[in-house]
Amino acid sequence: MEHIVIIGNGISGITAARHIRKLSDKKITVISAESEYFFSRTALMYVYMGHMTFSHTQPYENWFWTKNNITLKKAYVQAVDTDNKTLHFSDDSPLRYDKLIIASGSKPNKFGWPGEHLKGVQGLYSKPDLELLEINAPNNKICKRAVIVGGGLIGIELAEMLSSRQIPVTFLVRESSFWNNVLPENDSQLVTEHIKNHHIDLRLSSNLKEIKSDDHGKVKSIVIEETGEEIPCNFVGLTAGVSPNINFLKSSKINTNKGVVVNRFLETNIEDVYAIGDCAEQLEPIGNRRSIEAVWYTGRMMGEVIAQTICIQKMPYQPSHWFNSAKFFDIEYQTYGWVNNEKNKPECESHFHWKDKDHLKCITIAYNKNTNAFLGINAFGIRLRHETFETWLNEGRDVDYVINHLEEANFDPEFSKTYHPKIQNAYNRQLQHEL
C-alpha cells in the first residue's frame, strides 16, 4: 500500500490527509513536532483571552484519527533524504515514504534586532508561543507594559489579547497608518482610529532600534529608531510577518527559495514530493496573488487540490477569486476580489468609499474606471455573502450593479440595521459630483 507522509498537522496538511482518506485507503502518516492533534492556529488568541480552552481549538475529537486510520506522529523531522525516500528524526528511527507532502507552515520573522533573543521577547504563531506568552505576560502585575513590533494581522491580535488582561500596550507600526501597506488609506484610517479607541498606545511610522536587557537577560525596555525614545516594558511581541518554516530542508535536494518552490501542480523539483500551504512558493505567482500565500484559506484549498492529484488525477492549484477575512478588535473585516492600496493599485483602478457616522463600519469598492467593471470590495463591520460576490465576479458585473444589488449580498444577522440605502445615496451623490 502506498504510504503518504505529510509533514505538518496544520490546516493544509490535515485537509490533505482528510481528503486523501476520503478518496482512497492509502496509508497516511501526519508528522508534527508542535502538537499531538490538529488545532486551529487562528483560535490560539481566544485561549489566552479566556473565550475558549485549548481543547476547543481542536476541530476533531481525538478518536477521529484512529477511526479514519490516519497515523499521527509527534516528532521533529531533521532531514529529508529524497534519494532513499526517507525522513530522519532527531530521536526516532527513520521513516520511509512513497509520496511526501511538505506542509510545515511558517515561523515569525526576526530581523536581527539587537536583543531579539532576550527573555520576554517572542513571536506569536505556534502553540509553544502561546504557552510562552502565558509565562511572559500572564497579567498586568508581572507584565506592566508590553510592546508589539509590527503592524500586521498578528500584531493587532496580540494587542487585543494583551489588553483583554488589562496589560498596557505600545504598538510600533512601521507604516504611517495601520496596515496601509495592504489597505487603502480610508479603510486603514478607520482601523487606526479603532485601535486608539481601545487605549492602545499606537506609534505610527515607528521602527524598533533595539531591545535592552536588564541584569538577568530579560527585556527591560525598547528604543524607537526615529525618535530615540526609550520605552520601559516587560514584554516584546515580534509580529513583523512570517516566513516559510523550511530550515529542515536546507540539506535536502528539494529546491527552496524563500519557501519550497513548487509548480502549479504543487510539485517540487523532486518526483513524489509536494509542498502546500504557507511553506509553498509558487514558481510563477497566480494572477494578482503573492507567490507565498500565508493564509488559512489558501492552505486549505491546496490541501483539497493535492488530494485529487495524489488519488485521482493531476490537478493544478487554480484558486477562484481572492477572498479573506480578519477581525480588528470589534470590527470584522471581509474582502472579496482585489482592492489595492494607493501604492499598489494600477492606474485604471478607482475606489468608491463609504463610512458610517459611528466610524465602525465602512466599505471600499474597487472598479475599473475605464470599463466600470467591479474589481473587489473591502467591508468593515458589515458581513457580506461570499457566494454572491463569487457569482458577481464570475459574471463580470459592473460597479453600478454591485451597488444597486448590495442588499442581496448582505450577511448581517436578522434585524440588523441595513446600510445599503445609505451606501447607494453616497454613491449617487459622488456620481453627480463627478459629472
Add this chain to the structure above:
Amino acid sequence: MSTEKQISMSLAKPESTGLSLTQKVALGLGLAGLFILMLAGFNTYFPNKGLFLTLSLVCIATGTIIFSNALYLNKSKGIKNDGVWFKSISSRGTLGWITGVFLTGFYIILYFYPEYLGLGISGNSNSGLIALFDPLSKLLNGNPASQWFVYGTLYTLAILIFGYKFILKYRHNRYQQLRTISVMFFQLGFAFLIPEFMSRLNQSTEYNLPYYDLKSMWPLNYYLFDSWSVNGLLSSGNLGLAMLIFGILSIFVISPILTYKYGKRWYCSWVCGCGGLAETVGDPFRQLSSKKQSAWKIERWLIHTVLVFSVIMTIAVIYSYLDKNPSNYWLSSKAFLMGSGLLLTLLFSVVILFKRHELGKDARYGAIDYFIIILSLFILYVTGTSEQIFLIKPSSLRSAYGFYIGSIFSGVIGTGFYPILGNRVWCRFGCPMAAVLGFQQRLFSKFRITTNGGQCISCGNCSTYCEMGIDVRAYAQKGENIVRSSCVGCGICSAVCPRGVLKLENSSMKGRINANEILLGNDVNLIDLLTKK
C-alpha cells in the same frame, strides 16, 4: 504543558482587576435583597411583609441592573467573552459547583418539601418565605401565596433582570435584543400575570379555571389533558372552552405553521419560559454543554424516550378519562385510541414516504418511536380499563411522569445543573416539546443556519458557545449549512463568529441541506467536477 492547567493553578489571576467599586456596591445591594428572603426563610418576623418584600425585590433588581451597567456600558460594543474560562463560576470551578449544589437543593425543597419554605399545610396559614409573598399574591389573585407563586415571582424577576443584563451584553446585535425582549414579555405576561388574573376570575362561581400558561403547549404542558385540567376548563363556560380549543390548535395548527416558517426558534428562544430562563440567567453557562459525539448519542436516545413516554402517558390519561365518563362525550375511549393510532400511522407514513432520504440514519429513531407507541396503544386497547392500564393505575403513570420528567428532569437537573452541564440540559436532553418541534425543523422548515462559503477558520467559537452542544464548526468548516433538530436558533454562534460566517435564515427548502466536497473559493472546475460526480 497544558495551558488550561496552568491557568487554573495560577495564583496570579489573569482577571487581575476583579470588581470595580460600583460593582461591589451593586453586588452588596443584590445580596442584601437575597438576605431579606433568607431571613424570611428562617422565620424572622417582619412587621410589614409588603414593605419588606418590595424592599427585597427592588434591591435584587437594582443591584443586578447597576452591576450590569458597570460591567458593559463603559466598554465598546462587541463580544464580551473575555475571561469566561478563567472565572470560577463559568468554568465549573468552586463557585460553579457551589451554585449548582445550592440551586439543586432549592429545587428539591421547592418540589418535595415546600413546608420548609413555609407553606401552610392542612389549612394553616403560611409562614416563612412563602408568607412574605402573601401580600403580592393577594394583590394579584386574591389568595395567599403558594410555593409556586413564590417560584413564579422569582423566576419572572430573574428573567427580567438577567434579560436586561443580556441585552446590554449583546447591545451590538438586534436579533439578540429583540428575542430577549420577547421572552421577557411572554414570561411576565403569559406565564405570570395572565394566569394570576385568571385565578382571580375563579372567585366567581362561573369559573373554575386551572393554572394555564397559554404559551405552554402540550407535551411541555403535560398536565393540559389531566382530568382536573380538562374538567376545570370545560366547567368555565366559553372562556374555558376557548382555552382548551386554543391549546389543541396551538399543538396541531399554530405550532406547525410557525415552525415551518421560522424553525423551532420561534418557540424555544422567543417564547418559551424554560428557554427564557436558560437564555438570560443561564447565559453565563452556555459554554459548558458537551460537544462530544457521545453526548449527541445520549441526547437522541434520552429525548426520544421522554417524547414516547409523554405521548403514551397523555394518551393513557385521556383514555382512562374517557373510559370513566363514557356518557359525557361523543368520543369513546376505544375510538380515541383508534384515532390516535391512525393519526400517528398517517404521520409516520407521510414522513417515510417523502422524507426518508433526508432523514437517513435518523429514520431508525423515528421508526422505533412509532412502533413503541403503536404497541402501547394496542396493549391499551386490549387490556386497558378505566381502573388499570399497563397493569397499573393511570394516575400512577401520570404521577411517575410528573415526578421523573416534570420535576426531577426539568427542574432539579434542568436548572439546578446549569453551572455544571450548561444552561439547556432540559431543552436538549429532555423536553418532549423540543423533540416534536425539532423533528419538524429537521424535515419541514425553511429555517437553517447558512454557512458563508469558504470563510470559516475553524476557530471553534461557535461550537464552544452553542448551548445545545451542537458542533457548529463541524458543518461551517465544510461549508455546509446547519440543519439540526436540536438547534433552538438562539443565534449566539452567529454573534460570536469572528469572521462573519454564520447567519440564521428562513429561506426556500431547496438546497437547504448542502453537502460540499470542496469549499467555495477553490478551483471552479474542480467544484463542478465533484458536484457532477
